[in-house]
Amino acid sequence: MKPLTVDSVNAPADAGIPWLAELRRQGLEAFQQLEMPSSVEEEWRYVDLDFDLADLSLADGPGAPMAPGEYAIPSNGHATIVDGTVVDVDSPAEISVMAIGDADPALLADAGGSAIPADLDRFAAAHYGFGGDAIVVHAAKAAVAEAPVFIDVQAVTPGTLSLPRVVLVAETQSELSVVVVYRSPDEGEFHVVPHLQATVGDNARLKVTTVQAWGSATTAIGQQRVVLGRDAHLHHGEAGIGGALGRLHFIVDIDGPGAHSEITGLYFGEDDQVLDYRAFINHRAPHTTSNMFLKGAVEDASHSVFTGLIRIEEVAQRVDAYQTNRNLVLSDDAGAESVPNLEILANDVKCGHASTVGPLDADQRYYLMSRGLDRIHADRLQVRGFFEEAIGRMPHPELAEPIRAAVNDKYVRAQEEGRL
Amino acid sequence: MTTALEVRDLRASIGSVEILKGLDLEVGFGELHVIMGPNGSGKSTLCHVLMGKTDYQATGSAVVAGHELMGEDVETRARLGVAAAFQYPTEIPGVTLRELLEELAEQRSDGADIRARIDEAAVRLDATRFLDRPVNEGLSGGEKKRSEIFQLAVLAPRVAVLDEIDSGLDVDAVREVAEAVEVMRGPDVGVLLITHYNRILKYLKPDRVHVMVAGTIVQSGGPELAEELEDSGYADLVAQFGGVAPEAPEGDFLAGL
Numbered sequence: 001m002k003p004l005t006v007d008s009v010n011a012p013a014d015a016g017i018p019w020l021a022e023l024r025r026q027g028l029e030a031f032q033q034l035e036m037p038s039s040v041e042e043e044w045r046y047v048d049l050d051f052d053l054a055d056l057s058l059a060d061g062p063g064a065p066m067a068p069g070e071y072a073i074p075s076n077g078h079a080t081i082v083d084g085t086v087v088d089v090d091s092p093a094e095i096s097v098m099a100i101g102d103a104d105p106a107l108l109a110d111a112g113g114s115a116i117p118a119d120l121d122r123f124a125a126a127h128y129g130f131g132g133d134a135i136v137v138h139a140a141k142a143a144v145a146e147a148p149v150f151i152d153v154q155a156v157t158p159g160t161l162s163l164p165r166v167v168l169v170a171e172t173q174s175e176l177s178v179v180v181v182y183r184s185p186d187e188g189e190f191h192v193v194p195h196l197q198a199t200v201g202d203n204a205r206l207k208v209t210t211v212q213a214w215g216s217a218t219t220a221i222g223q224q225r226v227v228l229g230r231d232a233h234l235h236h237g238e239a240g241i242g243g244a245l246g247r248l249h250f251i252v253d254i255d256g257p258g259a260h261s262e263i264t265g266l267y268f269g270e271d272d273q274v275l276d277y278r279a280f281i282n283h284r285a286p287h288t289t290s291n292m293f294l295k296g297a298v299e300d301a302s303h304s305v306f307t308g309l310i311r312i313e314e315v316a317q318r319v320d321a322y323q324t325n326r327n328l329v330l331s332d333d334a335g336a337e338s339v340p341n342l343e344i345l346a347n348d349v350k351c352g353h354a355s356t357v358g359p360l361d362a363d364q365r366y367y368l369m370s371r372g373l374d375r376i377h378a379d380r381l382q383v384r385g386f387f388e389e390a391i392g393r394m395p396h397p398e399l400a401e402p403i404r405a406a407v408n409d410k411y412v413r414a415q416e417e418g419r420l
Numbered sequence: 421m422t423t424a425l426e427v428r429d430l431r432a433s434i435g436s437v438e439i440l441k442g443l444d445l446e447v448g449f450g451e452l453h454v455i456m457g458p459n460g461s462g463k464s465t466l467c468h469v470l471m472g473k474t475d476y477q478a479t480g481s482a483v484v485a486g487h488e489l490m491g492e493d494v495e496t497r498a499r500l501g502v503a504a505a506f507q508y509p510t511e512i513p514g515v516t517l518r519e520l521l522e523e524l525a526e527q528r529s530d531g532a533d534i535r536a537r538i539d540e541a542a543v544r545l546d547a548t549r550f551l552d553r554p555v556n557e558g559l560s561g562g563e564k565k566r567s568e569i570f571q572l573a574v575l576a577p578r579v580a581v582l583d584e585i586d587s588g589l590d591v592d593a594v595r596e597v598a599e600a601v602e603v604m605r606g607p608d609v610g611v612l613l614i615t616h617y618n619r620i621l622k623y624l625k626p627d628r629v630h631v632m633v634a635g636t637i638v639q640s641g642g643p644e645l646a647e648e649l650e651d652s653g654y655a656d657l658v659a660q661f662g663g664v665a666p667e668a669p670e671g672d673f674l675a676g677l
Contacts (some may be wrong), residue, residue, distance in 0.1 A: 368504070369498065371524055372524050372528060373527060375594070378495075385514030388514030389513055392514075
């Protein structure tokens with residue numbers, strides 16, 4: 001295994017891409033300067049990080065890929081990245097799917113604009129400093145690919161850190177559809193700092209679903225950024241299902257007038273899982289709209305955090321922005337934090353948020369039982385309905401069934417094992 | 421032949437507030453009984469107490485088709501044959517009416533019968549338009565009442581308690597709801613219709629009318645009693661029988677009375 005030193009990455013696959021080379025340099029520098037975040041910091045107050053990245057090692061090479069999982073769907077092109085190395089690429093006709101080492105740097109000239117800053121935190125610094133390989137999905141101008149590209153991001157070598165990256169580019173007027181599934185075995189400890197960045201050009205549309213199906217002893221500190229051009233459209237679905245600690249810091253920069261960002265997510269925590277969502281929706285152009293709809297449940301001793309910031313810059317007049325976060329707390333030892341924030345610098349905007357944290361609804365239970373359902377099945381139906389609202393709004397209907405099964409199975413299992 | 425519903429000395433309270441004060445009632449199979457009374461007399465409480473809502477401490481006896489309800493939980497009462505059409509039906513987001521009934525069919529031994537009745541009753545009671553929509557969500561007042569009666573038709577209870585199914589509806593909707601009630605009447609079910617106004621009785625012929633004031637039934641009679649009340653109002657009865665029942669504690673008001 002390779003320690004986190006400069007020598008570990010002396011010939012990265014993306015060396016030919018100037019902005020990545022620069023971020024790599026910045027990352028190495030920032031890694032020397034930034035410390036591990038502590039829960040004293042507001043940003044990390046709900047997370048207990050009991051390790052230092054400097055003590056972790058990278059896999060020498062990719063391990064044996066996992067068998068196709070429950071989220072494998074019929075796709076139009078796919079790619080697999082194992083332990084941070086691209087191992088398998090199949091590119092369809094309409095668009096390009098490739099390892100970053102095979103990408104023409106000219107194709108990615110503008111993609112730097114959607115990169116996570118290298119000094120965001122020690123995780124971002126490590127990602128750039130010591131990561132290397134990436135999957136690139138590129139839709140050329142006016143290219144349309146309706147069936148999704150399937151990207152399988154795996155960590156399989158126990159005891160390692162992996163730093164996978166996915167770069168999406170939808171050029172002007174193109175339509176791109178991508179499913180990214182993150183996974184690792186339940187057996188063995190894994191640390192992962194995945195990055196996903198997307199540049200959505202003028203009049204382009206991106207549908208992207210991310211499924212965090214990490215194994216139960218995986219710590220995943222994900223970072224994600226999408227930049228939208230003029231009249232661009234983002235429809236993003238997120239399912240937080242696995243992982244011991246699953247954190248996702250995601251940024252949507254709505255830079256082009258008329259652009260729209262639609263984000264729908266769900267998460268379900270069990271055991272002592274921590275699921276931590278940090279959403280930053282930045283309206284930086286007029287006539288832009290955004291909507292975020294996130295529903296989560298926690299049981300056992302798990303905790304969820306949603307911190308959402310809608311920031312509307314002074315230039316961004318006539319903005320319509322909304323976020324909704326609803327949480328079910330199913331056990332006494334479980335907890336959910338929901339902290340929506342608005343920062344509005346413009347004066348002609350519509351903006352709002354709704355946030356709830358609470359147990360199952362007693363009136364719904366009574367109503368369902370009055371029809372003859374016992375309490376267990378009444379509650380099951382209520383939980384199913386709770387998530388159905390989010391599932392129905394997600395961008396890829398072909399993932400609805402496995403996502404539905406994953407969250408509902410968690411609840412049924414907890415009932416059957418007497419944990420609820 | 422047992423009666424559909426036999427209630428003896430039914431009392432119910434929330435905290436220290438007694439709402440039902442010793443209520444007696446008998447509804448035979450095939451019969452339609454109406455309970456009328458002013459606001460705050462405990463009519464809706466009667467519905468919830470029969471259904472077993474846990475907000476109330478209740479004593480006394482309520483026997484449905486030979487089975488004692490008191491002490492049983494909500495689901496058991498439903499299985500014993502009680503079903504209620506609520507005044508304020510709860511929305512169940514993300515669960516369609518069909519899914520709810522399918523789930524019920526899945527859990528019950530008479531599931532095949534329930535399943536067979538879903539589509540048949542949906543057509544008969546004009547419920548197809550909201551069968552595949554989330555339960556009670558985005559429905560008009562009339563559709564909610566219709567949905568409740570449709571569910572009762574699928575459940576095929578021994579006793580149907582209809583709580584203010586005519587409230588908040590315009591004249592046409594009241595007539596439609598009354599027709600739906602007529603459709604679900606039959607020799608195997610006793611119907612107890614709770615109402616504040618007698619306008620739905622223009623379309624339904626009750627066997628008995630009971631007047632409820634301050635948590636107990638103060639007068640019973642034939643259909644003509646409803647007409648008398650239409651003329652006289654409740655004021656005299658309220659004055660005679662101890663005024664309006666105390667209101668439930670703050671916050672529970674909508675759920676209770």
